[in-house]
Amino acid sequence: MSLAVRVIPCLDVDAGRVVKGINFKELRDAGDPVELARTYDAEGADELTFLDISASHEGRATTLEMVSATAEQVFIPLTVGGGIRTVDDVDTMLRAGADKIAVNTAAIHRPELVAEIADRFGNQVLVLSVDARRAAGTDSGFEVTTHGGRKSAGLDAIAWAVQAAELGAGEILLNAMDADGTTSGFDLELIRAVRREVSIPVIASGGAGAVEHFPPAVEAGADAVLAATVFHFGTLRIGDVKQGLGDAGYPVR
Amino acid sequence: MAPPSVVVLDYGSGNLRSAVRAVERAGADVTLTSDLDAAMDADGLLVPGVGAYAACMQGLRAIRGERVIARRLSGGRPVLGICVGMQILFERGIEHGVETDGCGEWPGVVERLQAPIVPHMGWNTVEVPEGSRLFAGVEDERFYFVHSYGVRDWKLVTNDRTPASHQPRVIWAEHGGDRFVAAVENGPLWATQFHPEKSGDAGAQLLKNWVTSLV
Numbered sequence: 001m002s003l004a005v006r007v008i009p010c011l012d013v014d015a016g017r018v019v020k021g022i023n024f025k026e027l028r029d030a031g032d033p034v035e036l037a038r039t040y041d042a043e044g045a046d047e048l049t050f051l052d053i054s055a056s057h058e059g060r061a062t063t064l065e066m067v068s069a070t071a072e073q074v075f076i077p078l079t080v081g082g083g084i085r086t087v088d089d090v091d092t093m094l095r096a097g098a099d100k101i102a103v104n105t106a107a108i109h110r111p112e113l114v115a116e117i118a119d120r121f122g123n124q125v126l127v128l129s130v131d132a133r134r135a136a137g138t139d140s141g142f143e144v145t146t147h148g149g150r151k152s153a154g155l156d157a158i159a160w161a162v163q164a165a166e167l168g169a170g171e172i173l174l175n176a177m178d179a180d181g182t183t184s185g186f187d188l189e190l191i192r193a194v195r196r197e198v199s200i201p202v203i204a205s206g207g208a209g210a211v212e213h214f215p216p217a218v219e220a221g222a223d224a225v226l227a228a229t230v231f232h233f234g235t236l237r238i239g240d241v242k243q244g245l246g247d248a249g250y251p252v253r
Numbered sequence: 254m255a256p257p258s259v260v261v262l263d264y265g266s267g268n269l270r271s272a273v274r275a276v277e278r279a280g281a282d283v284t285l286t287s288d289l290d291a292a293m294d295a296d297g298l299l300v301p302g303v304g305a306y307a308a309c310m311q312g313l314r315a316i317r318g319e320r321v322i323a324r325r326l327s328g329g330r331p332v333l334g335i336c337v338g339m340q341i342l343f344e345r346g347i348e349h350g351v352e353t354d355g356c357g358e359w360p361g362v363v364e365r366l367q368a369p370i371v372p373h374m375g376w377n378t379v380e381v382p383e384g385s386r387l388f389a390g391v392e393d394e395r396f397y398f399v400h401s402y403g404v405r406d407w408k409l410v411t412n413d414r415t416p417a418s419h420q421p422r423v424i425w426a427e428h429g430g431d432r433f434v435a436a437v438e439n440g441p442l443w444a445t446q447f448h449p450e451k452s453g454d455a456g457a458q459l460l461k462n463w464v465t466s467l468v
Contacts, residue, residue, distance in 0.1 A: 003428060004376040004395055041453065046376055072274055077397060077451050097270045099399075099451065122304035124372050124399045170372050170399075201374050223370065253376045253395045 004253040006046035006224035007214075007241050008203065009231040011036060013050050013082075016062035020232045033066045037074045040231070043238040045076065046253055049102070049173075049226060052082030064096045071097025081129055081173075087116050094121065102173055104129040105146050108153050108160075111167060118168025127203070128169035132157035132190055133177040140193055149177035158193050165198045172198060173226065176206035183209025183230070186217040195221025211240050215248035256282045257467035260295035262321075263287045264312040272301050272335065275450035279460035281467070287316045296467040298325055302337030306346035306363060306402065307353040309337045319356045326358060331441045333463050336400060339437070339444035343404055358442060360408040365401060368429025372401045377447075379435045380425045387438050387445075388424065389462050394455035396435070396447040398426070403433030403446060 012019040017031045029035055037048050048070075052063045060083060067080055080093050081102025090101045107113050107128060117126050135143035135152065142157035161172050174194055176187030186207045194202055204222035208214065208230050217225055230236040242252040259281040261273050269285055276299060277283045284291060292298050300322065302309045313319055322342070325332050334342050341355045346363035355363070366373055376395035381388045407423050419440040426435035426446070436445040443463060449456035 002377070003373070006375050068270075071268075071271055075271070075275055075278075075451060075456060076453050077399075077448075094268045095270075097268060099268060099271070120304075123401070124303070124374070171374060199370055200372065201370055223375065 002251055003223070004046065004251045005218050005222075005245050006203075007044070007238055007245070007252070008047045008049055008079075008224055008226040009040045009045050009238065010049040010051055010205070010226050010228040011232075012228065013052050013054070013063055013066065015054050015056070015059035016066040019053065020229070034069050034073055037070045037078075040238060041074050041076055044242060044253065045238050046224070047077040047079060048074065049079040049081065051102075052080065054083070064092065067093065067096040067098055079127055081127070086113075087120055090117050090121060090125070094125065100125050100127050100171075102127040102129045104131065107164065108144060108146065108155065111163065114164050114167040114169055118170070123168045123170035126169050127171045127173050128161070128164040129173040129175065130157055130161055130164075131175045131177050142190055142193060145177055149180065157190075158197050161194050162197050165200045169200060171201045171203060173203045173205060174222075176204075179207030180205075181229070182207050185209065185213040186220070186222070186225075188216055188220040191217055191220040191222050209235070211236060211244035214241050214244055215250065218245065218248075218250050254468070256280055257296040257464055258282045258284070258294075259297040259299055259464065259467070260292045261285045261299045261301060262292055262313075262316075262318055264309075264316050264318050268303070269301055271450045272299060275457065275460055276464065278457060279464040281464045287318075289317060289321045292318075292321045293324065297331045297333060297463065298322070300332060300334045300338035300341070302335065302339075302341060304337065306337060306340060306348050306355070307351060309341055310346075310353050310355060313341060313356075322356055322358065326440075326442055329441050331443070331463075331467055334442075334444035335450070336446060336448055339446050340402065340404070342442065342444055346402065348402060359437070359439070360410075361404050361406060363402050363404055366403050366428065366433065367405075367431045370429060372399055373403075373428040374399045376452075377426050377428065377435075379447075382422050382424065385422050385424065385438060386466060387436060387443055387459060387462050391455045391458045394452075394458075396445070396449065396452040396455060396459075398428075398435075398447040400446060403431075405431065405433050407434060409439070
């Protein structure tokens with residue numbers, strides 16, 4: 001036996017409310033993050049990821065309360081990302097009950113942040129989120145983007161993943177911007193390219209639309225798979241994805 | 254009957270809320286404190302730990318936590334170490350080439366895992382020996398691990414004259430071809446490399462097994 005492939009639902013949160021909440025009939029309030037977290041937990045989610053998209057300071061404070069409330073009631077690992085800029089931001093989130101922190105833009109602007117967080121809290125808390133897309137003229141053929149994939153960060157995506165792993169990131173959350181929203185499958189080339197170069201776990205994200213999309217992502221080298229839309233809208237249930245992975249011969253919980 | 258009391262030792266290490274809540278849910282009356290008298294008096298002492306070995310030992314020594322652990326064990330009083338809280342029970346840890354003395358309750362070294370992908374992160378199975386009290390009812394479940402270092406060699410010397418109650422039970426796990434200690438039950442000292450407080454229902458049952466053993 002070996003490590004199970006993790007299946008991770010991602011929830012977009014704005015001011016403590018879930019945006020695009022799922023509409024299962026057993027849910028009383030699809031916008032309540034705690035209730036959604038409990039539902040995903042009951043369905044077999046291996047971890048949960050909250051992405052805080054709040055624009056305001058007040059919104060973030062509310063998100064913090066939501067993280068606390070979730071950690072009080074859901075006993076699986078909880079990652080929080082979005083707007084984390086400093087070591088103090090990380091400290092605040094961990095104290096609220098988060099287990100891992102995803103950083104993205106702030107690490108691009110100041111790569112030392114990765115080392116600062118890892119040195120203080122250990123690399124196991126730090127997930128580097130990379131929004132990558134195809135780009136001619138880069139060494140690897142993939143570049144890092146910001147602003148939801150609209151702007152180039154001027155970095156080679158694979159080189160950035162390698163650098164972040166060296167600086168102390170514990171995991172790479174690999175968002176394929178070309179595949180994101182297409183529901184036509186994960187970007188397998190991108191997963192393979194990162195897997196070849198880094199020896200920390202890789203979470204594949206972007207493009208999932210059907211159960212049969214998941215096993216190839218694992219075959220390409222993903223240690224975990226993350227999806228938002230397909231779970232939000234109930235197109236797929238966590239159990240379906242695990243069944244598909246299990247049928248393909250991969251260990252699942 | 255009053256529920257057993259548990260102190261979760263607060264020595265400045267990471268997210269302790271989950272541990273407190275999970276042990277409460279397991280039926281204990283939980284206090285989070287760095288007060289050594291309270292830690293000595295409690296029916297059970299839980300030693301958590303995340304992050305670097307050296308930083309954890311420094312934090313533990315700053316409150317003389319290693320002494321309260323040793324004194325409790327001298328009196329046969331239960332202690333549960335979790336994650337780095339298990340690692341610091343061993344003789345020493347080596348991280349980034351730096352050796353740090355641990356509490357030395359068990360011989361053995363905590364060293365980097367030799368696997369293609371590190372950290373070992375996620376839900377893994379464990380090999381539970383016959384008669385485990387900690388894993389009763391959850392022998393075949395998966396638990397949540399997140400660590401880059403581990404104990405790859407169990408070195409405590411015991412023999413057939415060691416009292417049955419103190420015969421160590423060592424629970425192993427495997428990742429990427431490397432084998433390491435996933436948990437230990439040894440008299441009053443129990444420990445897990447994984448995070449039972451993050452291991453869903455299986456972890457809840459395991460914590461309940463420990464809390465129940467305190468009565």
